Amino acid sequence: MAIHKSAPAVDGVHSFKLPDVGEGLVEAELLTWYVKPGDTVTDGQMICEIETAKAVVELPVPFSGTVKELFAAEGDTVEVGSVIITVDDGTGGSGAGSASAAPAADTAAAAPAEETEEREKPLVGYGEKASATQRRARRRPGPSGPVSPPAPKPAEPVPAVVAVPAGPAPASGRPLAKPPVRKLAKDLGVDLATVAPTGKGGVVTREDVHAAVEAAASPQGTAPSATAAEAAPAPDRTARERRVPIKGVRKHTAAAMVNSAFTAPHVTEFLQVDVTKTMKAVARLRERRDFADVKVSPLLLVAKALLMAVRRHPEVNASWDEQNQEIVVKNYVNLGIAAATERGLVVPNIKDADAQTLPELAASLKALTEKARAGKTSPADMSGGTITITNVGVFGVDAGTPIINPGEAAILAFGQIRDMPWVHKGELKIRKVTTLSLSFDHRLVDGELGSKVLRDIGTALEDPELTALAWG
Structure with a gap:
């Protein structure tokens, strides 16, 4: 399954849709955002980390500009083809609100003019699946606006492109850590920015995360941040059951x-x-x-x-x-x-x-x-x-x-x-x-x-x- 890198820009605002990063996958869980509204991004910069049914992958943005809106929150399950972020390249003159940019972009993408538009390779993934995949008909609202319906499926397959590997830390200076370590930190409520890395090249390791948890829990340790405390409330030991989402x-x-x-x-x-x-x-x-x-x-x-x-x-x-x-x-x-x-x-x-x-x-x-x-x-x-x-x-x-x-x-x-x-x-x-x-x-x-x-x-x-x- 292949999609465009983005829908046509409206007033300088580009809409980036979730690409198919596997063979006919229809959805992915958004694990971590590396950017927020107002941040400046450059073409090829990693903006988020997602988990599909097969792998954890970091996604690069295919254009430069200022982040306008995020259309999904961390932990959301997002359908392939849905807009997840809009970026303003600064060339627009009308200053139209980004809330209308994504729907307008989707309308333009669905127009007959798309037939003459050059089809792009997926950013990551392996082309179109041989058999059609049934997609669930649903619209999932995002934190800042609606998630657009899936993009129309092109008739022809797209050549395979290897998954984009994790790159170095972007200009924002986010901590370096492997996906399982990021997930561990998220589950334990640890802000990676507060963890002292001991891995080669300044990479935060699992041991570093556990050490941060132990230090915060010890009487001599510093109190955990408010964010960490809110993200990881003390487990209820009296509960007779624990439910784990299947994702x-x-x-x-x-x-x-x-x-x-x-x-x-x-x-x-x-x-x-x-x-x-x-x-x-x-x-x-x-x-x-x-x-x-x-x-x-x-x-x-x-x-x-x-x-x-x-x-x-x-x-x-x-x-x-x-x-x-x-x-x-x-x-x-x-x-x-x-x-x-x-x-x-x-x-x-x-x-x-x-x-x-x-x-x-x-x-x-x-x-x-x-x-x-x-x-x-x-x-x-x-x-x-x-x-x-x-x-x-x-x-x-x-x-x-x-x-x-x-x-x-x-x-x-x-x-x-x-x-x-x-x-x-x-x-x-x-x-x-x-x-x-x-x-x-x-x-x-x-x-x-x-x-x-x-x-x-x-x-x-x-x-x-x-x-x-x-x-x-």
């Missing part, structure tokens, strides 16, 4: 999992595996020079084992095309790794993971994990996955029945590695053992194929070096 990533994940669970017939199989040799291989890899800058963990070898099994059984790396009644077998593997973050579960994927060497795969896993923890996972990182791994072992869990990521055929759950009694070479010994769980879509993967895939993964982990030599 952003959590909302998207819930809808996707319900859709997957009730459209794809799930089957889950389990296999206990002796991974003693895998753990020894991990220890040896950690001593090698080509793995010096990456984290080598059992997950790396589990990922490699899954990729090898997919190469032997490509039908497990497929999707179901309901419209065309076809099974689409992928000749590439975009390996998804389920990651629990502060914003909820996200599943970014490693593009063409099957073409990577083991050191390259380790580097990709490291980069993927760091981006997820920093809240920088983009919609592109989570699009196009073909098969997924979820590591439930990090939570001390042995096994589970994971729900398939929508659009994929299978998901592998990797349980914790424990010391267990095991018959090894005819004798009872203590070995390193884990449980693998493979859930698969029974429309695409029958019991025989699912069993072969799971058995091959287990075989690769039982003796990773021998398997690598045998399978190439």
